[in-house]
Amino acid sequence: MKARLFDFFSCLAIAACLLIWSGCDVDSATEYLGPMGPASMSAPNDTGHADSTTDWTSTSVPSASIEQTAVAPVDGALTVYFFDVGQGDATLLAGPNWTIVIDAGRHNRSDVVPHLQSAGVESIDLLIGTHPHADHIGQFPQILETFPVREVWMCGESHSSRTFERALDAILSSGAAYHEPRAGESYRMGSALIEVLHPVELTGNLNESSICVRVTFGQVSVVLTGDAEAASERAMIQRGHNLSAQILRLGHHGSETSSTREFLEAVRPEVAIYSAGEGNSYGHPHDVVLQRLARMGIPVLGTDRHGTIHVQTDGTTYQVTSERGSWMASAPDQPVLVR
Ligand SMILES: [Zn+2]
Ligand SMILES: [Zn+2]
Secondary structure, three states: OOOOOOOOEEOOOOOOOOEEOOOOOOOOHHHOEOOOOOOOOOOOOOOOOOOOOOOEEEEOOOHHHHHHHHOOOOOOOEEEEEOOOOOOOOEEEEOOOOEEEEOOOOOOOOOHHHHHHHOOOOOEEEEEEOOOOOOOOOOHHHHHHHOOEEEEEEOOOOOOOHHHHHHHHHHHHHOOEEEOOOOOOEEEEOOEEEEEEEOOOOOOOOHHHOOEEEEEEOOEEEEEOOOOOHHHHHHHHHOOOOOOOOEEEOHHHHOOOOOOHHHHHHHOOOEEEEOOOOOOOOOOOOHHHHHHHHHOOOOEEEHHHHOOEEEEEOOOOEEEEEOOOOEEEEEOOEEEEEO
16 A cells, blocks of 8 residues: 555644645654544644644654653553454553554454453554554454544555455545554654654565554553564664663564564563464564563563453553463562562
8 A cells, every 4th residue: 555545634834723634645754643533632742733622643852852741640541451362463552532453463363353342442543553464454354344443554565465455445444544654753642652663664574664662651651563573673772762661562472583682671671571372383482582581580471371461550650460360560660570
């Protein structure tokens, strides 16, 4: 999908900052305004052209002011669900009145919609397909047919698979807005800050083009990197992004292609979480990654062993619980693991 599908544009020059919802390109990251957000809308930020009724706002703030934003009081709580969807990925970030879904499970299963429904999801503000592999966008059609979806992000890579074609058809039919985010963009959803860490450009390597994000809610951050591998991890470090996060969703299902020591040192997670299918044929997660985490003293939970994993935070502390019992409670920088 090279063309922008449902592009829209905010008219910047009009004094009243009226938003015009029509077909214009959204190529400029720093001038991008998403569609109208839900009821609780926050004030504009430093882009200078946001509408006060928009809570889903692009920013291009320098890292210092990102840090400042990150410790601001938060509205409500954030729960992150790392769903057990077998050998695939599906993550829900549920705020007090907003919802982000990152990846949509495998093409040959139909478990993501039930997971979302049992988590209470009724609509989705942002649906991200990190990259076009069938274990990440597999259930896009079911999701887009079941829930109103405000906006979809894809990395922009193409794939010849039927799964990819079906996902594109579903996006087109849904009427959702569409965007291909690039590193350096940042957005606000309620009290959460969403920083795009990757990619800068497409390379044709689907895993390495994965959309990677850091989501910060108060003082608690989560980094999710799709199936990004070592080269992408290196690039994120070299670009100087603030990668620090208490929670790291391990790249590529805990594969040895990802979670390099350097990247783990840059993120400094207090807990690592991976999504993989029990007994999967890829050997995910790889022992080398588990051993690296163990040497660094980073506890790890996986959907194959623990089932669906939840991280709940009020912006100051967080708790990690899982379907099969393990849990962890912490204050920032003072994790306490309880098994
Ligand atoms: Zn994958
Ligand atoms: Zn992949």
